[in-house]
Amino acid sequence: MTPNKEDFIKAIYELGGEEEVVSNKSLVQRLSISAASVTDMNTRLLKEDLITHIPYQGVKLTEKGLRIANQLKRKHRIWEVFLAEKLGYDWNEVHADADLLEHASSDLLIERLNVFLEEPTFDPHGGVIPNKDGTIPEIKSTPLIECEVGEHFKIKEVDDQQDFLEYLLQKQVSLGKEYKLVASEPYDGPLTLESLSGEQTIIGHKAAHKILVEKV
Amino acid sequence: MTPNKEDFIKAIYELGGEEEVVSNKSLVQRLSISAASVTDMNTRLLKEDLITHIPYQGVKLTEKGLRIANQLKRKHRIWEVFLAEKLGYDWNEVHADADLLEHASSDLLIERLNVFLEEPTFDPHGGVIPNKDGTIPEIKSTPLIECEVGEHFKIKEVDDQQDFLEYLLQKQVSLGKEYKLVASEPYDGPLTLESLSGEQTIIGHKAAHKILVEKV
DNA sequence: TTTGTTTTTTAGTCTATACTAAAAATATAT
DNA sequence: ATATATTTTTAGTATAGACTAAAAAACAAA
Secondary structure (H helix, E strand, O other): OOOOHHHHHHHHHHHOOOOOOOOOOHHHHHHHHHHHHHHHHHHHHHOOEEEEEOOOOOOEEHHHHHHHHHHHHHHHHHHHHHHHHHOOOOOOOOHHHHHHHHHHHHHHHHHHHHHOOOOOOEEEOOOOOOOOOOOOOOOOEEEEHOOOOOEEEEEEOOOOOOHHHHHHHHOOOOOOOOEEEEEEEOOOEEEEEOOOOOOOOEHHHHHHOOEEEEEE | OOHHHHHHHHHHHOOOOOOOOOOHHHHHHHHOOOOOHHHHHHHHHHOOOOOEOOOOOOOOOEEHHHHHHHHHHHHHHHHHHHHHHOOOOOOOOOHHHHHHHHOOOHHHHHHHHHHHOOOOEEOOOOOOOOOOOOOOOOOEEHHHHHHHOOOOOEEEOOOOOOHHHHHHHOOOOOOOEEEEEEEEEOOOOOOEEEEEOOOOOEEEEHHHHHHEEEOO
16 A cells, blocks of 8 residues: 555545546546546455446545545544644644655554543544454444534533533533524634523634534 | 655664664564565665665665655654643553554645754654754753763753743752762662762752753 | 675566547437 | 536556566675
């Protein structure tokens, strides 16, 4: 497995290759390589049983390919957590360096880094971190940021940083409380929540990443 | 610059290519590649002005090559500090992962990591960390671990971790005090110091890494 | 100094990854 | 349905990095 193959598999995954067939054209655009190079890489990955290929239609990940894609995603997201939490990267800065690091990380390194970071469940964007074996953890609760306007939910888990907890206290947001999401501004804008008693609370999008809810 | 070229330059450096001509043979052994591959790589690095080459004798780093070698060493050693201090790697475990990571580190990442680690001067083995621009910092003080038996020295700087400071206090080792190194056991064994008043103190090799001294 | 050994270089191959240009297959539109 | 446009594949080429085998140069030793 080389960095290039890894990137290719990741690209297929991100274009929906877990379920549907992904066209050469979309891979050409995603990876900025020629169509011929995509065909080349397809035949190589096919030989390794990482994808299935329907000529003139596209490729799909095999079980093996999917497992690798998820393990890469695990590495990527654990690095993102590190970059954001420990090195002070902004959420939009983490991606490029995580992309480099994920290809240079032994399993041992990732597991130790994971422990150092206290086994995070989500990356800085709120994405779920896959398990070591490439499976996706059963998430009963979803980040508030992923809720749609109009949905009702219950607060299940919040980030446990001191200042964030104080912020929530001040906003009177507490575990178990039920809300309805009444508005969510685009471009990482604020969310408006309405409690059962009709009071409205406005919180920022970063906060909405740190709050896990269960839809009711 | 590719990881292979980087490793090649590092190998030349480690074999003394800053000053003397390094033979193909030594590079063959160091990198476990064929003699023909060494010649190939030499011609490539020559084209980029990273080395000078005397046919049938060997190669030497140019100024440019040396700067790159030191910047790589900087990356390598900063990662070693991270692996040892933050992820709990043993001193002998850090090398392999640092070797991978050093090729996947943007300058930005290394500088932020350096700040996170509080700008260490030495790696876990006591090696000096080169400056960002590829120069070697002027070290007035040397780690105690690098002293030879019989030398006299003065304590200049010690690691400032709470428990280590308590340990030193208990051993009555303090800044400015003068000692003579009277014994140093091999295989990371303990060091025996003798103060001016003739008292002997025995400290472990790890502690000797954390103590900087000036020879007198 | 002549012979034998070691080291380096050259020549030719191989694989991974890219490319362009052209051919083949598929999709679209009148 | 036939012409046109798009997408995919094939064919041929390039570069980085590796190899083996053989030639050339340098070194060592009797």
